[in-house]
Amino acid sequence: MRETKENLLGSYLMDRRSKLDPAALGFSLGRRRTPGLRREEVAQRANVSATWYTWLEQGRGGAPSSNLLLRIARALMLTDAEREYLFLLAFGRPPEVTHNTVESVTPRLQRVLDSLDSSPAYLKTPTWDVVAWNRAAALVLTDYGEVEPDQRNILRLIFDNPYMPNKMPNWESDARFVVAAFRADVARAGASTASKALVEELCAKSQEFRVMWAENTVSGTYGEYPKIVAHPIAGPIALEYSAFAVDGRPDLGMVIYCPATPADRERVLSLLEGEYFEKGTGALRITPSSS
Template sequence: MSVNTPRSLGDFLKSRRTRLDPASFGFSGRRRTPGLRREEVAQRAHISPTWYTWLEQGRGGAPSAEVLERISGALMLTDAEREHLFMLGLGRPPEVRYRSADRVNPRMQRLLDSLDASPAIIKTPTWDVVAWNRAAAVVLTDYGALPPDQRNILQFLFRDPTVRAKQHDWESVARFVVGAFRADVARAGLVSEAGELVDELCRISPEFEVLWRDNDVHSHEDGDGVKRLTHPELGVIELEYSAFSVDGRPDLGMIVYTPLDREVAQRIRELAANASTPAAFDEHVSS
């Protein structure tokens, strides 16, 4: 028997409802059972009390995403609980909630730092880099030497001649990045928010404008999964890249570039170990 049944949804709703303190929401009166009443949850969610009762009783059919969002807010669900609610109610996770970020938690930064030979970054859906390791600083871009509002990968690619010169096949890289950016901002519901960046890049780069108007969409599964760079100290190198979602932050993505050559990996370790660390990077990793 499937664990995702209408009754499972009702049981979950009831368990969250009974854990809430009525006084915290301005509800008073003597109660025979703990938590909010069904009609109080319905009131907070702006839905019919009868409809909410049916949901807890496993009746009434599948709720809409809008109804689940209202119930999630009414029950003060955490992100994990909200996702579970959608899985029970609709069989799919909810849309990603975008939260602005300028850094990650220390645990995630320690994970990045443990990859001493593999450049690794964490980026937002609009491709702003919010975390990186020393290997990324010496191989990709020294993000710590830049102000936070200037750490956007698309701006690097279309505005910085040094970054452009590193790319083995700039045209292919640019086409992929623009297509992946388009997919990421749509998935995060940030198409309008990304408009200012898109308009700026269209003004300064005819090449970006052409690629943007092509409406191509890409994911990190496209292509051969290998990034080729011409590095001023390492020469021509090949890095196998993999993309991961960040646990608890589905709006953030981690990209790890793994050297295909052991000698190159060792040289990256040495460069990272010997590199001077800008003050901005020190502040970043200690936060």
């Protein structure tokens, strides 16, 4: 009992390899005394020494490198959550994050957005591309459906849209927060390289962005004051900003803007009674809702 408690990493490795099917992974069933893979088979799949892997399970020889632990995680076919737990056992920290392109948003996540009927909400990637949104977000913030998919980026909308300052009375302070929070998000998600082209593009297009980016400010919170949207139909709407991680989707973050007061909620609801949209020219129109 004492050995298991002091060697949690080894116990976890043994448990994970016992769950694998040797035949499915191309190994002969032969004569096996225990279920799952043998130590030498895990070592073969991870391309490491069988002796070294044996020592690792036995708690001998010190901690492995991150690279070796990642190879063992792949050899054991660990899920993202299991791989994170493996790193926590070995190093007391999760593995370094790597940026992956978002491929899709599940209907379940879209239903979560749609359930927030009076709160504009959207899902964004670590590089702040908007990939899903609800109707309130389209009516209050931006009709993302009218924006080309490769242009649905929060930074682009703020710094490369001549109409945006008219919608944001506190444009400078809001823009500074966006730049500072974006810098933190891409670093946290390992997406600095993936965001390089966007940063270079905006530095070339916007002097304001270039200056703010050069300040190297990092922030993770919006602050205590609500965001004000100067809506051309409903008037000023105060919104409280909140950001959340999406369980099981480290490639996504959810942003929700809750109306700050009952009066602000009534303004949002008044928009939901009709259809408001913008074609990128500043022209606005209201038509009866068909929903």
